[in-house]
Amino acid sequence: MKIRLKRLSRKQRKRLMPCIHIKVQNGHFEIVGLGAWYSYWRDPYHLLLTIPWSGFLGMIFIFYVAINTVFALAYLVGGDCIANAEPGSFLDFFFFSVQTLASIGYGAMYPKTIYANTIVTIEAMVGLMGIAVMTGLAFARFSRPTARVMFSRVAVITPHEGVPTLMFRTANQRRNTILEAQMRVYLMRDEVSAEGHFIRRFHELKLLRNQTPGFALTWLAMHVIDESSPLYGVTPELLIETHTILMVSLSGIDETVAQVVNARHSYGTHDILWNNRFVDIIHHKPNGDRYIDYKDFHDVLPLD
Amino acid sequence: MKIRLKRLSRKQRKRLMPCIHIKVQNGHFEIVGLGAWYSYWRDPYHLLLTIPWSGFLGMIFIFYVAINTVFALAYLVGGDCIANAEPGSFLDFFFFSVQTLASIGYGAMYPKTIYANTIVTIEAMVGLMGIAVMTGLAFARFSRPTARVMFSRVAVITPHEGVPTLMFRTANQRRNTILEAQMRVYLMRDEVSAEGHFIRRFHELKLLRNQTPGFALTWLAMHVIDESSPLYGVTPELLIETHTILMVSLSGIDETVAQVVNARHSYGTHDILWNNRFVDIIHHKPNGDRYIDYKDFHDVLPLD
Amino acid sequence: MKIRLKRLSRKQRKRLMPCIHIKVQNGHFEIVGLGAWYSYWRDPYHLLLTIPWSGFLGMIFIFYVAINTVFALAYLVGGDCIANAEPGSFLDFFFFSVQTLASIGYGAMYPKTIYANTIVTIEAMVGLMGIAVMTGLAFARFSRPTARVMFSRVAVITPHEGVPTLMFRTANQRRNTILEAQMRVYLMRDEVSAEGHFIRRFHELKLLRNQTPGFALTWLAMHVIDESSPLYGVTPELLIETHTILMVSLSGIDETVAQVVNARHSYGTHDILWNNRFVDIIHHKPNGDRYIDYKDFHDVLPLD
Amino acid sequence: MKIRLKRLSRKQRKRLMPCIHIKVQNGHFEIVGLGAWYSYWRDPYHLLLTIPWSGFLGMIFIFYVAINTVFALAYLVGGDCIANAEPGSFLDFFFFSVQTLASIGYGAMYPKTIYANTIVTIEAMVGLMGIAVMTGLAFARFSRPTARVMFSRVAVITPHEGVPTLMFRTANQRRNTILEAQMRVYLMRDEVSAEGHFIRRFHELKLLRNQTPGFALTWLAMHVIDESSPLYGVTPELLIETHTILMVSLSGIDETVAQVVNARHSYGTHDILWNNRFVDIIHHKPNGDRYIDYKDFHDVLPLD
Structure with a gap:
């Protein structure tokens, strides 16, 4: 009789995928399927340290575009809220978001309503946090002490x-x-x-x-x-x-x-x-x- | 006869709250009351590393709003010192502070008196310091080496x-x-x-x-x-x-x-x-x- | 006969001030004069980690004012090189320098000659380096692992x-x-x-x-x-x-x-x-x- | 008969330059030629930690000028795409690039076409990444624990x-x-x-x-x-x-x-x-x- 322990939560169960295979080939072990039972998403820091630089930069680029898209949509909702941006033009609002997130602020476009200013306030904080996290990650990747x-x-x-x-x-x-x-x-x-x-x-x-x-x-x-x-x-x-x-x-x-x-x-x-x-x-x-x-x-x- | 040592300062005494309880429940220790005798405020770095990410981000948000409020009030004191900001309008000054602290500087609003420029000088330094500290904290949280x-x-x-x-x-x-x-x-x-x-x-x-x-x-x-x-x-x-x-x-x-x-x-x-x-x-x-x-x-x- | 070794350089000699005193008071050692024989300036990172936060912030503030003063003088030399800044007004150039170093760039003042643009190019790089170094220092100070x-x-x-x-x-x-x-x-x-x-x-x-x-x-x-x-x-x-x-x-x-x-x-x-x-x-x-x-x-x- | 192992890749071979010399002079070893067989370019992080500060700052300066030159050329390609920049003037575009990369954004010059805005979007991300990497490097250089x-x-x-x-x-x-x-x-x-x-x-x-x-x-x-x-x-x-x-x-x-x-x-x-x-x-x-x-x-x- 096999005792299935009650205290094991559903969540923990799911994490445990059925099995992994160990192959011995040419005198070396080969582990297959381990990726399946432990999702990358549960260990993002480890993932961001492990993937090659090209993948790391790619992920940052995707994240950067995604976050600017979200804020561009938020400005779009505000209608004619950005000076010199054509209301309804996604691209104008997207570029305004870039200028805000990266803290450039040329000033050719600027917020002119309380709504837009509030979104700017939030985006500025998100930008600062993003710099902080990205700096930490880049440093951690760079500084992993390795022996050659x-x-x-x-x-x-x-x-x-x-x-x-x-x-x-x-x-x-x-x-x-x-x-x-x-x-x-x-x-x-x-x-x-x-x-x-x-x-x-x-x-x-x-x-x-x-x-x-x-x-x-x-x-x-x-x-x-x-x-x-x-x-x-x-x-x-x-x-x-x-x-x-x-x-x-x-x-x-x-x-x-x-x-x-x-x-x-x-x-x-x-x-x-x-x-x-x-x-x-x-x-x-x-x-x-x-x-x-x-x-x-x-x-x-x-x-x- | 109990000797109460004279050299123990009042401050140290206060830190030592009466007692903590140790309960043994279900085979595990439970410690109650330890929080009381050691205040969080005496160990902020440890606190900022320990609380969950939601709490960490919440604290940064509160701090960000608070610091902008303080500078908005400082600009308010200066009267008509910011171009294109309505004197007496807290919101205008608050948004100007955000644009300065996050180093965006659209330029639609800009300082036009020596007083305002001096506050800007201080706020710019505070902003740089804030980025530095936040980056360090975010990195330290991210990089805590953990075994899974x-x-x-x-x-x-x-x-x-x-x-x-x-x-x-x-x-x-x-x-x-x-x-x-x-x-x-x-x-x-x-x-x-x-x-x-x-x-x-x-x-x-x-x-x-x-x-x-x-x-x-x-x-x-x-x-x-x-x-x-x-x-x-x-x-x-x-x-x-x-x-x-x-x-x-x-x-x-x-x-x-x-x-x-x-x-x-x-x-x-x-x-x-x-x-x-x-x-x-x-x-x-x-x-x-x-x-x-x-x-x-x-x-x-x-x-x- | 005392042999004074020839190979000891003049510089090393100077670093070695005559003597330090060790006093035994109340059962504790007291070391006097060690500060003299090893100058702080030879070990700046250690100094910046050791002094209290108030001193650390004070030093950053002094450095921040000093560097802006240097760049303000550089812009002054350029004459009428900054739009909307009164030529010869140190304060105008100082505040312009602050807006540049902290990368705010309102745009009310902006460089209008090649000379000014060149100084801005240098100051922008200095600003980026300054953020980098300050972030590192703030992090190092924060993260010193301490036991309570x-x-x-x-x-x-x-x-x-x-x-x-x-x-x-x-x-x-x-x-x-x-x-x-x-x-x-x-x-x-x-x-x-x-x-x-x-x-x-x-x-x-x-x-x-x-x-x-x-x-x-x-x-x-x-x-x-x-x-x-x-x-x-x-x-x-x-x-x-x-x-x-x-x-x-x-x-x-x-x-x-x-x-x-x-x-x-x-x-x-x-x-x-x-x-x-x-x-x-x-x-x-x-x-x-x-x-x-x-x-x-x-x-x-x-x-x- | 000497066995030359087949499995050794061409790339690995190249890394192994013929030989290094070890000289014993005045009781000390002197190693000559090791630099030859292991290129610096394969170990850039180590190089950036090893060279003196003057070299480090020099490399950052060269990199900073190079990257701004690349983006200036990209803007040049766009023709009359930057407001208030003279089309074809390399210097104008270079200084605009500096103001963008360092996130200053005075606004005297600003992008006015979708092409220019797209380049700005990319340059803003490059700037943020650059700050991240430079901060990490400066910190790593500063914080190398040394005993005096x-x-x-x-x-x-x-x-x-x-x-x-x-x-x-x-x-x-x-x-x-x-x-x-x-x-x-x-x-x-x-x-x-x-x-x-x-x-x-x-x-x-x-x-x-x-x-x-x-x-x-x-x-x-x-x-x-x-x-x-x-x-x-x-x-x-x-x-x-x-x-x-x-x-x-x-x-x-x-x-x-x-x-x-x-x-x-x-x-x-x-x-x-x-x-x-x-x-x-x-x-x-x-x-x-x-x-x-x-x-x-x-x-x-x-x-x-």
Whole structure:
């Protein structure tokens, strides 16, 4: 007997659409249908931050035209209430509304009745509020602290000091330094619980170095696959079978904007190359100077 | 003999109204009277962030009308100081003030004396300041980082690998991921101290998994009630007697806005169902794909 | 022989004024002269955040008048360049500048030469920049997250379960909850190092409970003075002699604004009452409801 | 055989310019050429935060002139569409554009055709968006939380309680306190790995006190060079040979702005003076008051 809880309101029910699908394709998850069960309209701020700039500007433009149309209609209702605007001409009233909302006020057209002045009073306040909200949104979009971190296209498993070691490379693409940078690597895979259920489980992979006081150029992440590693004894086939995914999370303080930044990357099973090693990118000149050659950043060499 | 400290100022005294009541109803705390001892007026920014948008807009509207009224009266005092405004007509001066404060300036009315120009100078500055403050407030209201996390209406206690386990479900209602999510569960209940006083004490409940690198869909929190658990040997009656409340706190970094978000939920004693289990919401299709059916998110089944 | 380092620039030298005095009065430090060695002008943003609102508004007003004066003089130089402004009349040009800077533009006065139009172009940009900067500052001032936490005027030392215990009370003055609140108490006192120097040293005092998942009403901080405590065996006279100060730091996440808030308080030696206890403020009604009486929040009773 | 990964897009390739050089000069790293491989144009927000104020204002000015030029040309196309503007006069149309973009609208010139009114409608929206974006940028530049922390020009190695100890001084240059300040010191040097490769490695140096609840005046960082220290047995020559650098990272909460602030400093091998000690800057007056003399902040004395 299934208990349907009475206290759950109708409104909450509606928010919960039937189901979402999770597809595993090419070692990556694909989530389908989640959009359906959580409407954008319930989370407008998040939407306005998420859509690309073109969509953001488009939405502002539509809103701007719509609000001027509403006020133009309000002035139309007032009849001959705007000096030098032809009564009944929607366009005249629309342009008068624009001049008022944007607080331009050329004065070629101006309100001449109490009704028109009252609408102007309201429109002026709406204009001020609109500037306030738009400024806040533009700022929030602009200021989202982001890290520009590049991850190597593949991870490799290669012997290091005699032990097989998982490695991948990262590079800070900015000219500045990410302070107190921390890297975490998680393994996500299907496992069988004691009661025989398939469950999806996270394991954190221990790195030889998981933090650096200053991440300026490149960072080679290394996880030694010893007895304590969840990858110990694992084969490429088993990785695929258990839908294994490596999730990398890098965070630190951007030196320039002094804010915490985050970067993420994930490696599917097909992105992990066994018995390969990365091409060296740090070279020495005859005079002892070092230089980094990013051309080979993603390149690997098979072991002999 | 009670010492009333001399150094406590009269002002501080006044702020401390006699008392507030704490009621325990339906497993939840209810606090009555706290509003009385801490006036809103001492914390305006907090108030402007807390009240709903309708109240916020209402307050701005009232303030906008009030400030224009004040300046209209100031212009009235100046007599025939505004061109094309009828001296003594409050409405004319009010509308002139609106056109000035919102920086529209049609020019049909304009200041023609030094007195009027001086008031205009002041009003222009007040208008600029008002835009600044309103923009800040609107932005702060908009940008409060919030998590849209759904908690199951009830928690259940059900055997897991042979041991009774407290469980509840959470779901991220956004399409994005909460990074480095952490969950903490606290038990709050009345206990008797060594000296026989009733005191209210917090215990943190250990979860089988209390963090996840990426919280995208659902998360089942599990606390094993073994000998080390403060819930060990507790009966439903004892939970009610000790006014037990479970407090859940979930935090993490919202992937989209890159800010720390928090969600909270509490379960009263009546929200904890003994010997029930949650209805499965993760299903497998014949082709191996998984899907999540949120329709049953809150539903439980009694154990046989 | 004292080495004066050559690499220290003249500019850096100047910034370092000779000395600042630290006075110990009534158990509290007083720092004198620090203002001298670090000029406000080198840190204007900090200054604009620190001064009270009256000073902030005053500075904006002065700046606003000054900038309009500068532009008025620029228009004056242009001679008969503004329509309907009397050439040579500073006031006319000043008011025209106000109407331009604040983007009102009545149009009764308007630029009629290329020179005047060029100045208007510059002033318009300055006005836009000014709004931008002022908005940012007003917002930054408004949004500084603050905790409204009250600390008891005194701390007491009273036996608790047989052991002398340092106690003080705090109360959240807001109606909301401070999440994941943490309290830290430090003892700062003069000590003698192994080499006989007097040095000022910090000790953290261990609290019976130093964090709470939700700090809504009151919190009694308790530090047991056992063998491991730096206060073990200390007398009131010794506290004064070593200039002991207790520093309390409380931080957490304000539930409403979702930001980290901090509160601080310090207790001098005269604020620590020995062999006193706090008056109870939590009472029970006959029907079992509890209520808190803040009237006695700061009151203590001597032990018999 | 080198595998060049196919999946790397042409666009990503282009972003990766050949190489950057790292020069070690005077104990400090110098990075050359990084600007080349990551274009500024891909990271405009970061650029606008990084360039000095003069450059920022210059860019805004250029943008402001450019946008007004574009709209002036658009009005020119409309022929005799602006009242009181001479058709074909670029300057008239430019100044009309300024009056519209900045929402001044004197009204001496005003749009008289539908074409001109449509351009005005668009320009008004562009103006509002421009204010929004500029406000956000100005605020973000202003509000970057910075610590004003001074580090001594040199670090010294001097015996302390019989053991050689690395020391350097820091001072908070603000009048306020940095709460919960933490200092971390890292040693970065070339080492030889087990396989004979030269690698650059970080070591954290343990400080006698690495945090303080309140950093108000000065702080002497001390690292004891005992057996557990990576500096144990190291000579000045070895420091130079291994390109050793000390990196200091100080963070805490600025009391005034209630934000986390960070400061960094690095000491090259030439900035570490062996067998020197700092000149005392804390003195006592006859009446017991202490004072700090910042004149000698950077000064050291050789040991006898």
